[in-house]
Amino acid sequence: MPGAVISFNSVDSSLSSLKNCQSYINTGMDIATNVALDLVESFNDAEDVNSMEEVMLEYAAMDRELNHYMEAIEETVNQIKQEKPENIPDLKCLVKEKFTALESKNSDSDLEKNEKYIYFKDQLKEMRKQSEACVESEYGACS
Numbered sequence: 491m492p493g494a495v496i497s498f499n500s501v502d503s504s505l506s507s508l509k510n511c512q513s514y515i516n517t518g519m520d521i522a523t524n525v526a527l528d529l530v531e532s533f534n535d536a537e538d539v540n541s542m543e544e545v546m547l548e549y550a551a552m553d554r555e556l557n558h559y560m561e562a563i564e565e566t567v568n569q570i571k572q573e574k575p576e577n578i579p580d581l582k583c584l585v586k587e588k589f590t591a592l593e594s595k596n597s598d599s600d601l602e603k604n605e606k607y608i609y610f611k612d613q614l615k616e617m618r619k620q621s622e623a624c625v626e627s628e629y630g631a632c633s
Contacts, residue, residue, distance in 0.1 A: 496578055498567055508560050515556065519549045519606040523613060530617040539614070550604035554596065562588035 526542035566584045601607065 496570060498571075501563065501567055501581075505560060505563060508556060512553065512556055512560075515549055515553050516606065519546060519553075519610070522546050522549065523606070523610045526610065527613055527617050530614060530621055533621065543610070543614075546607050546610050547601050550601040550607045553604060553606075554600060555593070558592040559585075559589055562586075562592060 522542050522545045526539050526546075529538050529542065562585045565588055566581060569584075570579065570581075
């Protein structure tokens with residue numbers, strides 16, 4: 491007897507929506523980077539810049555969680571398509587298991603490896619160098 495026929499159209503649609511959310515996270519990270527650079531450039535308190543770094547780490551955490559969730563869904567769908575089970579399994583439960591397994595491997599140091607976070611730190615370092623050079627110049631003017 492052949493396996494149950496399962497349509498994944500709604501799952502594919504939901505994954506597409508989640509990928510749109512990922513672009514919102516990336517936009518938020520870009521904005522946070524620009525705000526932090528503006529803060530450094532205008533010689534604001536280091537505390538303000540540090541708070542933007544915390545924002546970046548929060549975005550990195552959201553990005554990681556979203557990636558894990560999408561990965562769990564995609565793995566579950568692919569597994570079911572390959573196995574073609576006779577009874578339709580509990581998709582929600584399977585996705586949750588895979589997601590929990592992925593999330594259990596998280597560490598805070600992972601967040602600092604986020605591509606946008608690394609770019610953020612590099613840009614801040616460059617802007618600080620420029621700002622320090624500006625302050626140290628005898629004319630007080632930046633080039």
